[in-house]
Every structure is written in C-alpha cells, then in structure tokens.
Amino acid sequence: MSKEKYHQQLSDVIENSLLHLYGQVASNDRFVPLARRNDIVCKFLKPKLKQPCYKSIKGDIKRMILVGQRKDGDLEAKLNELHSMSVDFQKKANDAQKLFDLLSILLSKHGFDSKIFDESAQAEPEVIYVLQDHLENCFEDNGTQIAPVSMLIESDRSLELIEFINATQLFSAELKESDSNNQQSHILLHPVK
Known part of the structure; x- marks a missing residue:
C-alpha cells in the first residue's frame, strides 16, 4: 500500500471514529464523561481489527484502542490530534x-x-x-x-x-x-x- 493510501485510510478511520463519537454524544441528553467517550470509540474501532480491508492500519487501530482503555487515556483528544496531523500531511502532498x-x-x-x-x-x-x-x-x-x-x-x-x-x-x-x-x-x- 502506498504512503498516501495508508494515510488516507488512517484518516478515514479517525474521522469516522470522531463522527461516531459525536453522533452518540449528541443523541444523549446528559453529559458524557471521558470514560464513556473512550468506551464508545473503542467499541466502534474493535470490529475493524478483524476486517481485512484495515490490515495495513491494524497496528494503529490497536494503539488507539489501548489509549482508550488506559485509566488516564483521552482517546478523543488523541484522535483530534491525529486528525490535525493528517490534514497537515494532505496539505503538504504536492x-x-x-x-x-x-x-x-x-x-x-x-x-x-x-x-x-x-x-x-x-x-x-x-x-x-x-x-x-x-x-x-x-x-x-x-x-x-x-x-x-x-x-x-x-x-x-x-x-x-x-x-x-x-x-x-x-x-x-x-x-x-x-x-x-x-x-x-x-x-x-x-x-x-
């Protein structure tokens, strides 16, 4: 897989994870604490580990899930940081x-x-x-x-x-x-x- 396709696939997973999280949070009438937010994203990401189309970014997905499972982890903040880096990479592509x-x-x-x-x-x-x-x-x-x-x-x-x-x-x-x-x-x- 080319570097660009790898970054595009990773970017898609990050964006879809954030969209899923924000959709779940918006449908909830109450405040959603950090631990619950991490759980929402981890449950969204886990099935992707078994899908062959995500084979090239499986390690990245595992690392995201590990961040969400840590007691002090803030997966939402990490995904936003990765998304920002992905946007910068896309801007630099010639x-x-x-x-x-x-x-x-x-x-x-x-x-x-x-x-x-x-x-x-x-x-x-x-x-x-x-x-x-x-x-x-x-x-x-x-x-x-x-x-x-x-x-x-x-x-x-x-x-x-x-x-x-x-x-x-x-x-x-x-x-x-x-x-x-x-x-x-x-x-x-x-x-x-």
Missing part, C-alpha cells in the same frame, strides 16, 4: 500527487477511467483524457501546479464529474467548453490553495 489521487478517486468511486490522450486512437465515452504536454508543462519539477490541467471527456455526466472533482477539494474544476450535440466537454483543473 499537486502532481493530488492529480493522481483525484483520478484514482474518480475511477474507484464514480467509474470514470482516465487515459493519456492519443490522437491516433479512438476516444472512448466516459473516459477522462489528459493531455501529455499538460502533465509535462503544468507542473514544476517539485510537483507544484503552475497552470490549469485540461481534461477532455465524452459523457452526459460532465456536470456531475465537475461536482465530484470539486467535492474532493483536491482541485477546483471549471467547465471550459462543452459540445452538447456530441456530449464532449473540456474541463480545467485549477489548484486549490
């Missing part, structure tokens, strides 16, 4: 890596495959095409984006695609041009600062 992450998300969650545009090949519908020269010229050597990246797609879901991209908060997507007859769209990706 823009080129963010483009790779975005394309991976669009494929896994929304079914949009992506390819380098090849003029000699027949374009496929529902496939995002990125221009090779944009990959070479829109990013500096350190991965910082210096110009908008063009994406081309033939799909009746172009506006949905833009919403999906913007929802990731990795880039800001803009519809540059659209041909409704052929359902072709040119989308620009701008860096999010």
Whole structure:
C-alpha cells in the first residue's frame, strides 16, 4: 500500500471514529464523561481489527484502542490530534500527487477511467483524457501546479464529474467548453490553495 493510501485510510478511520463519537454524544441528553467517550470509540474501532480491508492500519487501530482503555487515556483528544496531523500531511502532498489521487478517486468511486490522450486512437465515452504536454508543462519539477490541467471527456455526466472533482477539494474544476450535440466537454483543473 502506498504512503498516501495508508494515510488516507488512517484518516478515514479517525474521522469516522470522531463522527461516531459525536453522533452518540449528541443523541444523549446528559453529559458524557471521558470514560464513556473512550468506551464508545473503542467499541466502534474493535470490529475493524478483524476486517481485512484495515490490515495495513491494524497496528494503529490497536494503539488507539489501548489509549482508550488506559485509566488516564483521552482517546478523543488523541484522535483530534491525529486528525490535525493528517490534514497537515494532505496539505503538504504536492499537486502532481493530488492529480493522481483525484483520478484514482474518480475511477474507484464514480467509474470514470482516465487515459493519456492519443490522437491516433479512438476516444472512448466516459473516459477522462489528459493531455501529455499538460502533465509535462503544468507542473514544476517539485510537483507544484503552475497552470490549469485540461481534461477532455465524452459523457452526459460532465456536470456531475465537475461536482465530484470539486467535492474532493483536491482541485477546483471549471467547465471550459462543452459540445452538447456530441456530449464532449473540456474541463480545467485549477489548484486549490
């Protein structure tokens, strides 16, 4: 598993644990003491130890549970600290890596495959095409984006695609041009600062 996927999975577990805790606390009319908060989160985390999809972060989950089981442990504070560190890591990821992450998300969650545009090949519908020269010229050597990246797609879901991209908060997507007859769209990706 790549470093980025590891951090993303760990971040998801941390965020979901906090959301679960805050949902439980909000549904309770009375004050929820620290020991009970730790118990709520530990009960949420324990089943994840047996799930194969969490194999790569099993050790991290065990350490979180141990914090919650200690007499003086404050698992909520530790999760908030880890969440803050995770957000900092994501901010430091370079823009080129963010483009790779975005394309991976669009494929896994929304079914949009992506390819380098090849003029000699027949374009496929529902496939995002990125221009090779944009990959070479829109990013500096350190991965910082210096110009908008063009994406081309033939799909009746172009506006949905833009919403999906913007929802990731990795880039800001803009519809540059659209041909409704052929359902072709040119989308620009701008860096999010």
